[in-house]
Amino acid sequence: MRTSIIAFALGVWLCQSLPELPGTGWLLALLAASGAVAAVLWRAEARARLVGLCLLALAAGFVWSAARAQWRLADELPMAWEGRDVVVTGVIDELPRTLDRGVRFVLRVESASAPVPQRMLMSWYAPRAHAGGDEDAGDEGRVPSLRPGERWKLTLRLKRPHGLANPGGFDYEAWLLERGLRATGNVRAKGENILLDPLAAGPMVLVHRLRDSVRTRFLASLPGAEYAGVLVALAVGDQNAIPQEQWTIFRKTGIAHLVSISGLHVSMVALVVGGIAGWGWRRIPALTLRFPARKAAALAGLAAAAAYSLLAGLGIPTQRSLIMLSVVALALLLGRESAGSRIIALALFTVLVVDPWAVLSAGFWLSFGAVAAIMYVVGGRTGSVPGWRVAVTTQLSITLATVPALLVLFNAFSLLSPFANAFAIPLVSFLITPLVLAAIVLPFPPLLELAHWLTGLMMVALEWLADMPFAMWQQAAPLPLLALAGIAGVLWLLLPRGTPARHAGALAMLPLLAWSPPRPAHGEFRLTVLDVGNGMAAHLQTAGHDLMYDTGPAYGPDVDAGERVLLPYLGAVGVRRLDRLVVSHDDLDHTGGAASLAEGVEILDIRADLPPGHRLHAGGVAPVACVAGERWRWDGVDFEVLHPGAGDDPRRDNDKSCVLRIAARGGSVLLAGDIEAGAERNLLARSVHALASDVVLVPHHGSRSSSSAAFIAAVNAKIAVFTVGYLNPFRHPHPAVWAGWSASGARNWRTDSQGAIRVDVRDGGVNVEAQRLIAPRYWHGR
The missing domain is CATH 1.20.1280 (Monooxygenase)
Known part of the structure; x- marks a missing residue:
């Protein structure tokens, strides 16, 4: 079986x-x-x-x-209905998420004026003029406070599922597919948006209402509390109130699984309630004679776990945990003394029948891997071994067993995870979480205050650990063969004591930990134009140097392309230091990710003309403006700044863009920022021949204000790359500009439909690949 x-x-x-x-x-x-x-x-x-x-x-x-x-x-949105207004009647499903100037929510559709999917992820933003102040539902232009179960008639503008596609990046389209969210979009502020019913009937409506009430009460009881988001996450599974800084600490210390309702918490609730039920059942002989106490404990534990999972909203990870626990409970109820491996196999089968997309989730591999490691190490070997030794061995084994998976999935693992989990697991499991659960039933603020105080104590220790320079091991994503060798080495290392040459398993892990991806040869370079949406970011790599040109946009007050795209990408390709950052000009779609990038990697030099208040000035490296004529050479590759000139005084900020040309034996690349017609004329007047390049990053995302006929002719590129966002409001690239580069003989590439574009300039010439063509999946574009 x-x-x-x-x-x-x-x-x-x-x-x-x-x-x-x-x-x-x-x-x-x-x-x-x-x-x-x-x-x-x-x-x-x-x-x-x-x-x-x-x-x-x-x-x-x-x-x-x-x-x-x-x-x-x-269940899809027809392409013909993308970007068009649609009137939809539906029910707010799950917990709405509060944004900086709006709210994001799942809409379960009941009727619509067009063929739309059954479930969609919507955002409702206030107009910028109304973003601050009181947001009463009745005020025109403001976003109402949405609650689960409300039935609304809304005017929406929709698009098919679409995410960014970059090496080492998060697959947002797969995430939407697994959750059955088959379209995304926005509520039209000027549309007809009417609340039809404050509480519509539905199988999970009352559950989500309860979750919303608990979340509201927790946040109200702890106004402004630093760790209130952690307590809300432990209570109802809503992690949106946890700031990014705390997530960074959890990741560095390897305890992120403790601040979400995962298998650990669901199992803990089942064990505690089942243990209490079994203890009480054994003390009533009449009950014990009718039904075994062990089975009564299993039923009670399973019921408690199901109730806790419902309170968490039955999200995908919680469903997996409940399914695994249900299989174990069923085996006990049927009186089957099955081997642990058979039970975990049945749980695996059940999870995949219910959710075949689970194999795309990191949590799936880590949770089953951790359980398998526990069974592999502890099962059948405990005997008279002291409990503390079993606990230590188990934690160390889980840490070691998950190393290959963490490197494949996240390019990193915490070196301090065993120490952090040693005190965080008992603290969260036996003190903080019980207090949080008690506070759900008993609205007694001191319970939450005590839980928050204990969380603060834990965070002090975690912050101290996270600040250590060796907290994280980070490297490039390994090859599959190296990962398999690492898994084999882990299995050999975890064999029972006394196994001959057991420690030789560490040798099989060395190639995994020592691997780094190949870099371009001397005299060659690679340019990766990243898919950042409405913005620009490109990474250039030579044999021994790395340069980043622009940093993409800001996606919100706390989220930007530096955190979401650049740092995961650089981690995947094994880059921990940038020799130079070039910021073309001070537009948010080019500088939005700069601060996060500077916090995540070491930057030795910055070329940028930024105002004194910009966050990059706060770092240890002072930005220096680009000036035409500046040249340098790295590993046989020549770099030259072509614009702006020392005497240039452009009227438009776009025309201040730093234009950089990179050349090697096999070809050349022109990075043109957002220059428009005025800067193009200056470049042509300065030197027509200097512009000639095999590859061009098309100016200003293909705007009609750029790419004049004379500029296109002077560049004479074979490859034209357009950095554009999917269905962007500026309608970039303009059809005339697209046609102009195509008519010149260039092959056009675009990041919105093809993902990140990788250009390899070798001695044999120029080779171009796109992420969505390198690693296509059936859900891309669907």
């Missing part, structure tokens, strides 16, 4: 790796063929029967996953 379930899981994973889904006919043919092969092999010896059963399970997992995907993708 266990082998067949692993084969089923492999089939699910193979389906989720496809660039396109096969048709229904192909799926039926695959299932029939595998069934026929299994039937033939079933008549042979035992080993052949096992092979046939595994083939059938593999095909079943693949077909089940593909069928579920086809069904979900069919």
